[in-house]
Amino acid sequence: MRLLGAIGLFKGIKEDELSAMLKCLGAEFANVKRNTVLLLAGHRPQRVGVVLSGQLHIIKEDYDGNRTLVAALEPGEIFAEALCCAGVEHSPVTVVAETDAKVMQIQFERILHTCPSACGFHTKLIENMLGLIARKNLLLQSRMEMVTLHSVREKVLRYLGSFGKGKTIVVPFNREQMADYLSVERSALSHELAKMKRDGLIEYRKNEFILR
Amino acid sequence: MRLLGAIGLFKGIKEDELSAMLKCLGAEFANVKRNTVLLLAGHRPQRVGVVLSGQLHIIKEDYDGNRTLVAALEPGEIFAEALCCAGVEHSPVTVVAETDAKVMQIQFERILHTCPSACGFHTKLIENMLGLIARKNLLLQSRMEMVTLHSVREKVLRYLGSFGKGKTIVVPFNREQMADYLSVERSALSHELAKMKRDGLIEYRKNEFILR
DNA sequence: AAAATTCCGTGGTTTTAACCACGAAACAAA
């Protein structure tokens, strides 16, 4: 369980406190097979999940039946935390194991409400959760600003600009993913990048960019 | 201060506890003139604000100097809470009074960390804050899903669909605002709405819609 | 009621991005 210490949710909690805490929180560990459903759309999210190994997918089923991938979760990431904190009754998404995986799940109630023995880590845990969700908030906010720009060029400039000018930027995406992130079509992105290079605005090779 | 009891942040806190709590939190009240800056971009957000009267604007200054309005805050709304919770050092936005206004500001530290006298409302307050931010999160998430759809029609269907089918939907926007929200151009939205009416998908008069 | 202002729909034009198809490069596997 070396991983646990590195998870944002548990930041600042001493290694030797961890196991007592997990017991107090009613943490459950599960080795799940591919395609196991960890949270079903429509149900009430009551547990915060932590991915320990493998990959989970967050799936949204449209009103007319077609599925879209909302996110892919890697080890160390957590899920259902915002749903729990918001107190939603019916989850809008399904969480399913994309590969065989190991998952930890914690009763949300036990995080929030101090236990009879008033363990010291509750406040820290809540503070961490608050920080995580707030940061996700800001990320969503800034992505929204980017996505709502009105041209591919603006989006690219904003995106690269967020890293800073002049220096080499290693974008953590391939073209397809970058296009998704900016919410444009892949080939349209390629076209625009080529134009911007011609116009002397940027240079790039693969996923390394320099903003002039 | 009747308003305070109705604010999400203070939900569940008894009326008669409120004033003691505010003292404990170091709440400061201010009557500010139009154009007063309440939080300056680049500075460290340390206080959570509550609008008591008037209107505030959240402004973002682009790298190249042009200002955009991120949000307009009405009485009862709070601001800077996500920034504080995320622990950001330099605010990306400025908050400024658009009209003369009355504002309450609370030291974030005092919300988070229980005071020496261990007032009982801290946990409740933090729980409320967590809920507010988590819900904002989900809102952003679902708006993102809408905004990233690839046609005006899809956006409209998704938006109206979120209210439900068959019944009369009173959209809380005029056309311009609705277009902004969907991130499309106003006249393009009008065009598409007209087409959708012709196609028998929707009916509408002004901001009242029915999704068939 | 008249005047002014805001809001909305609509036709027409232009610009842009989506879409499609394909080939070369990069990379991985055999």
Next chain:
DNA sequence: TTTGTTTCGTGGTTAAAACCACGGAATTTT
């Protein structure tokens, strides 16, 4: 090395949305 597979750029076409301009309806102000 050959083969297969994924990734990316690019030309050409089509579809869609942005943009513009205007007029009438609706609303507010005087």
